[in-house]
Amino acid sequence: MKITVTGTGYVGLVTGVCLAEIGHDVICYDIDEPKVQMMKQGISPIYEPGLDELMRKNMEQGRLFFTADEEMAYGQADIIYIAVGTPEKEDGSADLTYVEEAALAISRYVRKRAIVVIKSTVPVGTNDRIQRMIHEHKAAEADITVVSNPEFLREGSAIYDMFHGDRIVIGANDPEAATVIADINKPFGIPIIHTDIRSAEMIKYAANAFLATKISFINEIANICEKVGANIDDVAYGIGQDHRIGPHFLKAGIGYGGSCFPKDTKALVQLAGNLQYQFDLLEAVIHVNNKQQLLLYTKAKELFGSLAGKKVAVLGLSFKPNTDDIREAASLVFIHRLLADQAQVTVYDPIAMEKAKAILGDQVVYASSAAEALCGQEIAFIATEWEEIKALPFSLYVEKMKDPVIFDGRNCYDIKEAERFPLTYISIGRRPIVQAPSMEGSRG
Numbered sequence: 001m002k003i004t005v006t007g008t009g010y011v012g013l014v015t016g017v018c019l020a021e022i023g024h025d026v027i028c029y030d031i032d033e034p035k036v037q038m039m040k041q042g043i044s045p046i047y048e049p050g051l052d053e054l055m056r057k058n059m060e061q062g063r064l065f066f067t068a069d070e071e072m073a074y075g076q077a078d079i080i081y082i083a084v085g086t087p088e089k090e091d092g093s094a095d096l097t098y099v100e101e102a103a104l105a106i107s108r109y110v111r112k113r114a115i116v117v118i119k120s121t122v123p124v125g126t127n128d129r130i131q132r133m134i135h136e137h138k139a140a141e142a143d144i145t146v147v148s149n150p151e152f153l154r155e156g157s158a159i160y161d162m163f164h165g166d167r168i169v170i171g172a173n174d175p176e177a178a179t180v181i182a183d184i185n186k187p188f189g190i191p192i193i194h195t196d197i198r199s200a201e202m203i204k205y206a207a208n209a210f211l212a213t214k215i216s217f218i219n220e221i222a223n224i225c226e227k228v229g230a231n232i233d234d235v236a237y238g239i240g241q242d243h244r245i246g247p248h249f250l251k252a253g254i255g256y257g258g259s260c261f262p263k264d265t266k267a268l269v270q271l272a273g274n275l276q277y278q279f280d281l282l283e284a285v286i287h288v289n290n291k292q293q294l295l296l297y298t299k300a301k302e303l304f305g306s307l308a309g310k311k312v313a314v315l316g317l318s319f320k321p322n323t324d325d326i327r328e329a330a331s332l333v334f335i336h337r338l339l340a341d342q343a344q345v346t347v348y349d350p351i352a353m354e355k356a357k358a359i360l361g362d363q364v365v366y367a368s369s370a371a372e373a374l375c376g377q378e379i380a381f382i383a384t385e386w387e388e389i390k391a392l393p394f395s396l397y398v399e400k401m402k403d404p405v406i407f408d409g410r411n412c413y414d415i416k417e418a419e420r421f422p423l424t425y426i427s428i429g430r431r432p433i434v435q436a437p438s439m440e441g442s443r444g
């Protein structure tokens with residue numbers, strides 16, 4: 001089977017590389033020519049642990065190719081995965097322009113039997129619409145079936161997830177096409193769930209909406225913990241031991257970011273709204289998250305009154321550790337507020353600095369290490385729980401900063417340890433430690 005993967009972003013490139021790794025012949029196609037040139041040289045355009053090595057291995061073994069040529073991508077393909085972006089439109093609904101462009105290009109070049117697998121996250125009904133679109137535009141001799149195969153990988157552990165995912169969902173109205181796609185995936189050794197197309201599309205949105213709900217729920221509980229003097233870490237552990245609740249996705253913090261939860265929750269609210277159904281619960285989840293992303297900033301305003309002229313370090317910029325992705329990162333949300341308040345901001349991230357520069361430009365100072373970022377600062381905000389940031393000792397904050405005040409958005413450190421140092425340490429859902437000399441008396 002000749003497989004083409006269209007779109008070489010976080011999902012497409014990882015899918016292409018992993019399909020090659022389990023033995024398939026794969027061509028990855030992208031309209032972005034410079035990106036294709038990079039990949040042809042064995043360089044991944046995204047940071048994803050293990051991806052570069054696996055990519056180069058499969059290129060060397062002759063199973064993985066890259067092209068920016070549509071005819072080469074689609075002309076001979078038996079299976080075509082669409083993994084292009086489906087970003088958010090202004091009204092919150094999903095922008096399907098790239099999926100439609102890919103479908104039209106496929107219609108132009110395919111001249112035989114082929115299966116188009118939609119991996120991009122698309123609103124319910126899109127697969128059917130793309131199937132109709134292809135049928136209207138395809139060559140007479142082409143026989144093309146569309147299958148839905150939503151992706152559940154997480155950035156930062158994408159390769160691991162491809163080989164250890166909980167399930168593979170295949171939504172098809174054509175049983176023969178469903179069997180072909182199931183056979184392609186068999187070597188991954190992951191349970192396969194067969195559904196109709198619309199249920200597969202809905203599973204993807206429902207899964208992300210549920211996970212986002214868990215996060216907003218635990219963040220609300222954390223905010224109440226602060227008020228009643230309980231500790232969110234203990235509370236999350238205590239409820240997570242109930243197997244009906246489970247221990248995952250109960251980490252309180254400054255909310256969910258990334259390219260998926262924010263856009264997919266809004267798209268589902270919009271999808272329901274278009275059908276005259278108001279998704280009250282998910283609207284609340286989104287509202288809670290918007291507040292939570294600003295929580296550190298709100299706490300800093302409460303403590304200092306004005307932040308004008310304050311020297312602030314931000315540690316961690318990516319929306320989660322082990323990725324260079326800063327799409328919808330909480331860090332950017334509060335950095336924009338800090339800048340509007342005329343704070344002087346210095347940032348550091350182990351991997352995401354280049355991507356941050358493209359957005360923040362010269363409005364902030366870029367440090368080459370966490371220690372450098374902390375030098376001479378009055379306030380430190382922690383936005384991402386990178387291992388490197390979790391490993392920083394409180395002694396470093398004390399050594400580098402002036403009367404350190406740390407706002408930790410990811411509960412990276414032990415509050416008992418914080419008590420041993422002359423600093424103020426404010427985290428999420430836990431009692432504040434207020435010990436920096438300048439803060440004494442300002443907060444109990």
Ligand SMILES: NC(=O)c1ccc[n+]([C@@H]2O[C@H](COP(=O)([O-])OP(=O)(O)OC[C@H]3O[C@@H](n4cnc5c(N)ncnc54)[C@H](O)[C@@H]3O)[C@@H](O)[C@H]2O)c1
Binds near residue numbers: 035098119122
């Ligand atoms: N990022 C994730 O963790 C993740 C996980 C599961 C599902 N998804 C979904 O998968 C889809 C892709 O997400 P992503 O994060 O990989 O996107 P991305 O923005 O990282 O990459 C998309 C790629 O598609 C290319 N592209 C756009 N139009 C094209 C066309 N007509 N032909 C060929 N290439 C084209 C772009 O140049 C880009 O390289 C989205 O629908 C997303 O919601 C993403």
Ligand SMILES: O=c1ccn([C@@H]2O[C@H](COP(=O)(O)OP(=O)(O)O[C@H]3O[C@H](CO)[C@@H](O)[C@H](O)[C@H]3O)[C@@H](O)[C@H]2O)c(=O)[nH]1
Binds near residue numbers: 215251256258259320
């Ligand atoms: O307990 C938790 C878990 C996550 N997060 C935050 O939630 C966001 C998303 O994290 P995660 O889900 O690990 O990363 P993604 O790569 O965005 O993956 C999600 O979105 C993908 C795109 O749809 C799906 O494929 C995955 O299954 C789904 O987990 C990040 O900002 C995390 O900091 C928390 O605040 N608390």
